[in-house]
Amino acid sequence: MALLEVNGLTLYFHSRNGVVKAVDDVSFSVDAGETLAIVGESGSGKSVTCYSLLDLLPKPPAKIEAGTALFDGIDLLSCDAAQMRRFRSNDIAMIFQDPMTSLNPFISIGEQLIEPLIYNEDKSRRQSRSDARLRAIELLDEVGIADAEQRFNCFPHEFSGGMRQRVMIAMALINEPRLLICDEPTTALDVTIQAQILALIKTLQQKRDVAVIFISHDLGVVAGIADKVMVMCEGTVREANDTESIFYRSEDDYTKKLLAAIPEGAKSMPNRAQADSPLITVRDLKTYFHDYSTTIAGHIKAVDGVSLEIQRGEILGLVGESGSGKSTLGRSILQLAPITAGSIHFKGVELNKLSPAKLVPWRRKMQMIFQDPYASLNPRMTVHQTLAEPLLYHGLANPKNIDQQVQQLMDDVGLARNSLRKYPHEFSGGQRQRIAIGRAIATKPELIIADEPVSALDVTIQAQILDLILNLVEKHNLTMMFISHDLSVVRYISDRVMVMNKGVIIETADTEVLWADPKQQYSKDLLAAIPLADPRSERLRASTA
Amino acid sequence: MDQISLQQQEQGTSLWKDAWIKLSKNYLALFGLGILALLCVISILTPWIAPYGYEEQNLMLGATAPSLEHWLGTDIFGRDMLTRIMYGGRVSLTVGFIATAVALIIGVLWGAIAGFVGGRVDAVMMRIVDIMYALPFMIFIVLLMVVFGRNILLLFLAIGAVEWLTMARIVRSQVMSLRKQEFVEAAHSLGLSQWTIIRRHIIPNTLGPVIVYTTLTIPSVMLLEAFLSFLGLGIQPPQSSWGLLINYGVETMEEYPWLLIFPGITLSLTLFALNFLGDGLRDALDPRTSKD
Numbered sequence: 001m002a003l004l005e006v007n008g009l010t011l012y013f014h015s016r017n018g019v020v021k022a023v024d025d026v027s028f029s030v031d032a033g034e035t036l037a038i039v040g041e042s043g044s045g046k047s048v049t050c051y052s053l054l055d056l057l058p059k060p061p062a063k064i065e066a067g068t069a070l071f072d073g074i075d076l077l078s079c080d081a082a083q084m085r086r087f088r089s090n091d092i093a094m095i096f097q098d099p100m101t102s103l104n105p106f107i108s109i110g111e112q113l114i115e116p117l118i119y120n121e122d123k124s125r126r127q128s129r130s131d132a133r134l135r136a137i138e139l140l141d142e143v144g145i146a147d148a149e150q151r152f153n154c155f156p157h158e159f160s161g162g163m164r165q166r167v168m169i170a171m172a173l174i175n176e177p178r179l180l181i182c183d184e185p186t187t188a189l190d191v192t193i194q195a196q197i198l199a200l201i202k203t204l205q206q207k208r209d210v211a212v213i214f215i216s217h218d219l220g221v222v223a224g225i226a227d228k229v230m231v232m233c234e235g236t237v238r239e240a241n242d243t244e245s246i247f248y249r250s251e252d253d254y255t256k257k258l259l260a261a262i263p264e265g266a267k268s269m270p271n272r273a274q275a276d277s278p279l280i281t282v283r284d285l286k287t288y289f290h291d292y293s294t295t296i297a298g299h300i301k302a303v304d305g306v307s308l309e310i311q312r313g314e315i316l317g318l319v320g321e322s323g324s325g326k327s328t329l330g331r332s333i334l335q336l337a338p339i340t341a342g343s344i345h346f347k348g349v350e351l352n353k354l355s356p357a358k359l360v361p362w363r364r365k366m367q368m369i370f371q372d373p374y375a376s377l378n379p380r381m382t383v384h385q386t387l388a389e390p391l392l393y394h395g396l397a398n399p400k401n402i403d404q405q406v407q408q409l410m411d412d413v414g415l416a417r418n419s420l421r422k423y424p425h426e427f428s429g430g431q432r433q434r435i436a437i438g439r440a441i442a443t444k445p446e447l448i449i450a451d452e453p454v455s456a457l458d459v460t461i462q463a464q465i466l467d468l469i470l471n472l473v474e475k476h477n478l479t480m481m482f483i484s485h486d487l488s489v490v491r492y493i494s495d496r497v498m499v500m501n502k503g504v505i506i507e508t509a510d511t512e513v514l515w516a517d518p519k520q521q522y523s524k525d526l527l528a529a530i531p532l533a534d535p536r537s538e539r540l541r542a543s544t545a
Numbered sequence: 546m547d548q549i550s551l552q553q554q555e556q557g558t559s560l561w562k563d564a565w566i567k568l569s570k571n572y573l574a575l576f577g578l579g580i581l582a583l584l585c586v587i588s589i590l591t592p593w594i595a596p597y598g599y600e601e602q603n604l605m606l607g608a609t610a611p612s613l614e615h616w617l618g619t620d621i622f623g624r625d626m627l628t629r630i631m632y633g634g635r636v637s638l639t640v641g642f643i644a645t646a647v648a649l650i651i652g653v654l655w656g657a658i659a660g661f662v663g664g665r666v667d668a669v670m671m672r673i674v675d676i677m678y679a680l681p682f683m684i685f686i687v688l689l690m691v692v693f694g695r696n697i698l699l700l701f702l703a704i705g706a707v708e709w710l711t712m713a714r715i716v717r718s719q720v721m722s723l724r725k726q727e728f729v730e731a732a733h734s735l736g737l738s739q740w741t742i743i744r745r746h747i748i749p750n751t752l753g754p755v756i757v758y759t760t761l762t763i764p765s766v767m768l769l770e771a772f773l774s775f776l777g778l779g780i781q782p783p784q785s786s787w788g789l790l791i792n793y794g795v796e797t798m799e800e801y802p803w804l805l806i807f808p809g810i811t812l813s814l815t816l817f818a819l820n821f822l823g824d825g826l827r828d829a830l831d832p833r834t835s836k837d
Contacts, residue, residue, distance in 0.1 A: 334734055363736030376727035380560050380749045380832055389745070390735045423832035439731065 001073070002029035003211045004053075004179055009067035009077075011045075011052050014060055022048045022062070024235040030228075032178065035205065035212040037226035037243070039219055039258070041458035042429070045235040046215050050181050052077070054092060055084050071179070085121040093172035097184040099164035103156040109167050110136055110152035116175050125175075139170045143200060161322070162193035166200065173204060180205070181213045186221060190321035190485060195529040198225055199542075217458060220262055220488075220531045223247060224538030231255045243535050261463040262533045263492035266512050269470055271495040273314035279447055279479045280333065282308045285342035287325075287332045302328040304503035305342075310447070310479055317494030317511065318483045319526065325503040326483050330449040333481070334366050335359060346447070364394050367440035371452035373432035377424040383410075383435055384420040390442045412475075413438040414468060430461035437468065441476060448473075449481045454489060466493055487530050491515060499523045560749060564829040574825020580818035588634040597625040599632040600783040608801045618803040620793070626804065629785045630811055636786035637812075640701055640770045641763040647705025648766075649759055652712025657743050657751070659713070660720030671717070674710050682707045683776075690778055700779055704766055715758055719751040752830045760823030764816050787812045 011023040023045045030036040040046040051057050053069050053076050069076040076087065096102040104112060114132035127135070133152070140148035143166040156164060165185060172180060182201065186194040202225055205212050216222050222229060223243065230240040231254065239252040250256050285306045288299040302325040310316050320326040331337040333344055335351055344351045351362060370376035377386060387406045391397040397405045407417050413434040424432055433453060440448055450469065454462040470493060473480055484490050490497055490511075497514050499506040499522065507520045518524045532538050568574055587594070596616075603623030611618045617626035659670040677685075686703045693699050723729060724747065732742045771788020773779035780786060787808050794805030828834045 331730075336730055336733055360736040360738075363734060366734070368731065368734045370727040370731060372727055376731055378728045378732075378746050378750070380752075380830075381745075382832075389732075389737075393735065393737060393741070425833045436731070439735075443735065 001070075002031040004069065004071050004213075005029045006049075006053070006069045007067055009049065009052065009069060010065040011048060011057075011062060011067075012065055013062055021235050023052065026067075026232070026235075026237050028230050028237070028240060030179070030211045030213055032211050033205070033209045034228070035202075035214055035226050037214045037216060037222035037229045038232060039216055039222060039229060040232035041217055041258075041460065043234065044232040046217075046232050047183055049232070050094075050183065050213060050215060053181070054088055054094060055081075056094075082121070089116055089121045090125065090175050091177055092179045092181065093175070093177035095165075095168050095172050095180065095182045095185045098188045099161050099168055100188070102168060103164055105156050108153050108155050109159070110154075113140070113152075113167070113171050113174060116171070120175070136170070136174065139174055140167070142204070143167070143170045143173075144196075145170075162189055162197065165189060165193075165197055169197075169200065169204070173208070176208070177210060179211045179213070181215070183215045184217065185214075187217070191487065191531075192321065192525055192529040194221070194531070198531070201225065218262075218531075219247075219258055219459070220533040223533050223535045224531060224542060231258065247533070247535050257460060259533065261459040263463065263466065263486075263488045264533070266491060266515075267315075267470075267493060267495065269474065271314070272474070273311040273495055275311065277312045278309040279312045279347065280310045281345040282306060282333060283343045283345075285329070285332060285344065286340040287328050287337055288340045301325075301503045303332055303339075306500075306503075306505055308498065308505065308508070310481060312446075312479055313477065314496060315473060315480045315482055315494045317490035317497040318481060318500060319485065319487055319490050319497060320500035321485060321526075323502075324500045326500050327451050329500070330368070330451050330481060330483050334368055334449055335363075336368070364390075364443040365445050366447040366449070367443060367445040369433075369437055369440050369448060369450040369453045372456050373429050373436055374424075374456075376436050377432055377439075379424055382421050382423055383415075383427075386424075386435060387438055387442055390439060394443055396443065409438045409442055412441065412472065428461075429457055430465060433457060433461075433465055434468065437465075437472070441472060441478075444476070445478070447479050447481070449483070451483045452485065453482075455484065455486065462489070469493065487526060499526065560830060560832070563832065564826070567829040567834070568825055571825040571829065573821045574829070577818040577821030577823075577825065580814060581822065584634060584815060584818075585638060587631060588638050591631045591635055595628045595631050597628045599624070599628055599785065601625070601628075608797070608804070610801075611803060617807045618801070620804055621797065621801070624783075626790075626807055629790060630787070630808055633785040633787045633790050633808065634811070636697075636780055636784065637767045637770065637788060638815075640704065640786070641767045641815075643701040644705040644708060644766045644770075645759060645762045647702055648708035648712055648762055649755070651705070652709035653716050653748065653751070653755060655709065656713035656716025657720050657747055660717035661724050661739070661743055661747060663721070663724075667717075671714075674713055677707075677710055686773065686778060695778070697780060700770070700773065704769055704773075708762055708766060708769075712755070712758060712762070715754055716751050719754060720747055723747055723750050749830075753827050756823050756827045756830070760819045763819055764812070767812065767815075 006029065007027050009023055009026045013020040013022050026045070026049055028036060038046045038049065048057065052062070052064060064077055067077065071087065071091065076084070079087070103109065110133065113136040114129065117127045117132040117135065118129055120126045137148045137152055140151065145151055145163060145166055159167065185201070186197050189197060198221070201212065214222060214225060226243045228240065229243050229246040231238045231246065231252065233254050238254045239246065239250065246255060247259070250259065285303055286301070287303040288301050290299065306329055318326050318329065328337055332339050339352055346362060346366065349362065351359065354362065384406055387409050388397070388402050391402060391405055406420065410417050410420065415431060415434050415438070424435065427435065453469070454465050457465060466489065472478065482490060482493055494511050496508065497511050498508045499520070501522055507514065507518065507523045514523065515527065518527055532541070601624060603619070606619055606623035608621045609615060609619045615625050615627070617630065619625055620629065655670060659667045685707065689699060689703045729742060729746055732746050768788050770779055770786060771792050774786060774789050775792050780789070790808035791805060791812065794808055798805050
């Protein structure tokens with residue numbers, strides 16, 4: 001018998017607007033030493049399934065309609081609260097997605113680590129503070145935190161995202177659980193850090209022989225780590241099998257669609273860059289911010305001496321990890337962040353010398369697409385208002401032909417014309433991003449800076465939006481700077497790529513040249529950390545590393 | 546030209562039009578609106594429909610319990626309570642609405658500008674608010690009265706000028722989180738002017754807390770007026786207001802409870818109506834709440 005056996009788990013949300021079948025007849029099992037990956041897009045019920053095992057869902061609205069989840073022979077779904085607390089503190093641990101919010105900022109990480117030991121539900125298993133401390137330091141060391149003894153008293157804000165996730169892992173492991181549930185543990189992390197955390201989870205698992213349930217929206221991430229994969233969609237299991245079968249011999253259409261949506265390979269469209277006709281030229285750009293975290297007046301050098309040219313018709317990819325200054329660079333070029341030094345020439349005009357009033361006609365020519373489609377649209381404006389505003393403001397349409405122009409935009413971005421009177425919250429993430437793209441192309445710009453436009457989207461939606469962007473670039477003759485932390489996406493869309501780190505450009509090369517032969521060590525590390533949606537090559541890579 | 550065309554466009558479907566459709570389906574809010582409208586109509590028509598004159602005394606009668614001649618009883622001077630409450634409503638409702646409107650306009654604009662512009666402008670504007678907070682508001686109002694003479698309109702303005710401070714702080718904190726949002730940045734990158742961004746993108750998104758705070762301000766303004774009048778700075782007997790009536794009612798609560806109960810009920814009814822309407826408006830102005 002497996003360690004955890006879930007049978008026919010069915011969970012509905014009962015809300016005012018009716019019943020949502022969040023989890024519908026889901027069965028799976030996971031054994032000690034085994035990793036089960038649950039993969040699905042947002043709303044597929046993958047997280048809800050796991051949260052319900054630990055009784056972490058608010059009830060109501062959630063209600064378990066049927067099913068059992070036998071952990072070591074005891075049903076998790078029907079045990080009482082005291083029993084559940086014992087399971088939580090001793091047997092089943094959870095790692096959450098966002099390491100920035102899952103630690104209490106007011107308590108030192110050491111205190112948080114030993115909490116499960118000194119306040120254990122099981123009185124016999126409680127430890128003294130000094131014993132617990134030793135144990136915590138040992139574990140911090142094991143998850144790869146240097147100087148564990150000194151860092152024991154540090155607070156969460158003194159750690160980077162990757163380090164915090166290591167602390168979270170240590171916290172999850174401190175009571176030697178037998179089942180570890182990881183809910184998108186690397187989604188919020190940079191690609192190199194992601195590779196390290198994945199390797200860490202794998203090593204620890206093998207050493208301790210724990211069962212792991214790994215929830216992810218990204219098939220690429222689980223290829224190297226999972227023994228079995230379960231694909232979920234809209235609350236139901238679409239396919240469950242061992243990893244190789246899922247990746248190489250999938251039977252299910254939805255799984256195939258997920259696999260096909262992973263951006264792979266080079267840009268399929270021709271490079272439309274016109275040689276020696278730079279649309280925008282940046283010389284020695286510096287953007288510094290005041291650093292308020294220290295008492296000594298200091299600067300954060302977000303962008304520190306960047307020079308670049310983007311040719312007309314070119315798609316320039318800009319990759320870098322968080323904190324590399326890539327977003328600030330984009331905003332500085334568009335004059336949305338005040339620059340410290342340097343110059344930006346757009347069609348021969350030095351933008352940074354223009355007064356705000358003189359800049360207005362130029363703003364029309366350069367637009368931005370933002371990352372978060374939930375924050376980038378005014379929630380109190382209808383789609384019609386959002387799209388009409390730039391047109392009317394810049395005098396590109398008059399009240400008589402505005403409806404027609406807005407409808408044209410809706411067609412361009414692939415949205416139904418009859419949804420013009422709706423508000424942003426009535427749309428899905430992908431549709432919202434389409435609206436945001438529509439707003440950006442409304443003013444007939446020549447340059448578009450896209451700042452992680454697909455990072456917040458599901459894989460299948462991501463593929464659609466990327467294709468939409470490529471088509472629009474072609475149709476409207478756009479020049480684009482495409483900022484992303486996701487190298488596969490950048491490869492799929494760009495003609496040329498710049499690698500950025502700590503405010504400076506490390507390397508610039510044509511996309512395929514860079515992939516084939518990165519010159520700088522940092523670029524090599526980045527490229528090597530990309531998770532491959534291919535279990536065999538992942539295994540090969542693990543054995544050679 | 547730009548401004549005009551934007552406004553014409555707004556008439557298509559706007560937040561306010563949608564809000565009205567939603568509000569008209571919220572019976573509790575409509576009830577509140579109805580009560581308020583009724584009170585306003587009565588107040589306006591009072592000089593013609595009041596059963597007695599507001600200073601008509603009948604010292605022989607004295608304080609009497611509710612009867613057929615005096616539905617809500619009479620006060621110690623034998624004045625009809627119904628009449629006095631009706632006349633009091635004229636003062637209280639005017640004070641409530643005008644002073645709150647003053648507070649609303651100054652507070653929202655002040656807070657929005659301080660929060661949106663930020664930096665030194667914000668520091669200076671908010672220090673002014675702090676100074677106003679620190680000044681005992683009584684001194685401020687007495688000063689105004691001394692300089693400009695006692696005048697009921699001035700009283701409204703003075704109260705409004707004190708009440709806007711909290712509103713400004715609420716709006717400022719809202720705006721500070723809003724201005725970092727990507728849709729505001731998108732508006733910048735579209736080249737919209739600062740004022741257009743504040744008007745179209747910032748202020749509509751602060752409406753929720755502003756409406757709730759407004760419905761709380763109206764009653765507190767009415768009570769403030771009573772307090773000022775009690776000190777002799779507001780309106781003077783034989784004029785009345787709900788706040789004053791309640792104040793006098795409290796003094797004679799044990800012997801003549803109806804002098805407290807009826808003005809109290811009237812004020813409470815107004816507060817209920819305001820709260821229902823305020824909650825309804827808040828929901829109606831938020832497109833995220835469902836349309837049905």
